[in-house]
Amino acid sequence: MSLTSMLESAAHGGTVEVEEGWTQGRAIYGGLTGALMLSAMKGKLRDLAGSTGSPVVVPPLRSLTVSFVGPAATGPVDVEAEVLRVGSNVIQCQATVRQSDAIVATALAAFGRHRESSISVPPAHPMLDLGDPAAVEPFPYIKGLTPEFYRFVELRQVGGQMPFSGAEAADLSGWTALREAPERFEEEHLVLLTDAWPPAPIQMLDGFAPGSSLTWTIELIAEVGPDVVPADANLAYAATTDAARGGYAHTHAMVWRPDGELLAISRQTITIFG
Incomplete structure (x- = not known):
């Protein structure tokens, strides 16, 4: 299917x-x-x-x-x-x-x-300068080493370190897209791609340890549909780790269209066993 x-x-x-x-x-x-x-x-x-x-x-x-x-x-x-x-x-x-x-x-x-409102506040987080996605080699799918869904999703990392590399920082950024473009890009595709990145703080671990999302909220800032997001679009992504202690980490991430329009804010509570 x-x-x-x-x-x-x-x-x-x-x-x-x-x-x-x-x-x-x-x-x-x-x-x-x-x-x-x-x-x-x-x-x-x-x-x-x-x-x-x-x-x-x-x-x-x-x-x-x-x-x-x-x-x-x-x-x-x-x-x-x-x-x-x-x-x-x-x-x-x-x-x-x-x-x-x-x-x-x-x-x-x-x-x-839509509602009529006198309040209009532009997004506080402009898109990072992530360069040309075509200039970044995507993560390969390697059976038994990378998540299986990498067969269908393409990630091009620009900022941060690899998972379990003992990094000192815990932020992450890059481009993401579907390997096979859908006929029409819908909200479901945005939801699917927003969760594709590994939890940002696991790059601080100096060896493998399980980690997974406990709760996840995605808030859409702009409308999503085939008239505003190309089916083959690379979406820009940047995640920040807000806090981590006691085996739980809390992150927020921004997702932008290629033209810099903020599409969504993603917030996660992550369980980390290491």
Whole structure:
């Protein structure tokens, strides 16, 4: 099942067959898990609009919060979504992913229509000068050494050090894209790519130790769609580690379009076993 097929299947709800290779360690890659739940919620909203005779227009995604409850293996997973409330401007939804009758991930999403407002504050974080992505060699996919999902996602690191290299700093930056461009770039693709980078603080470890996302929130600053983001776009990414202690780290990251427009802010709580 291709990425497009998995997202389309999730939009209908029910069982989705996750293709081999979409893993990170022993679990399905978290960015894909988030994208599947988002697709399920948008599918539920389209169904709701269709049942009431309303125009099938899903408002722009404003935020998505994912809690990774447990690991899920590739193969069949059950993805279900529910509309919690439809307001005059904002719609709230939730989704779950289950495998073998156990919840492995949950998500809450807020979709919001445009409002008239007198407040306008430009983004405080301009895009870093990361140079030309074509001048940076992407991470290779090496079976048994790199995450399996690197077969589908391309990362070009510019700032920071390699994971488990004993670095003194804990920030990270670079370019990311899908190796095979989709027909149309949608919010689901942004969600998938934003989680592709390794947790920024694990570069400080001087040897391998497990680490994984516990919770993850992505806040969309600008609208995302095929009319504003090219399907083959390299997105700029820069992560900052805000704090780390007691086996937990807290990071925030910015994601920009190639033209410098801020698309999203990503925030993570990360568990580190080392």
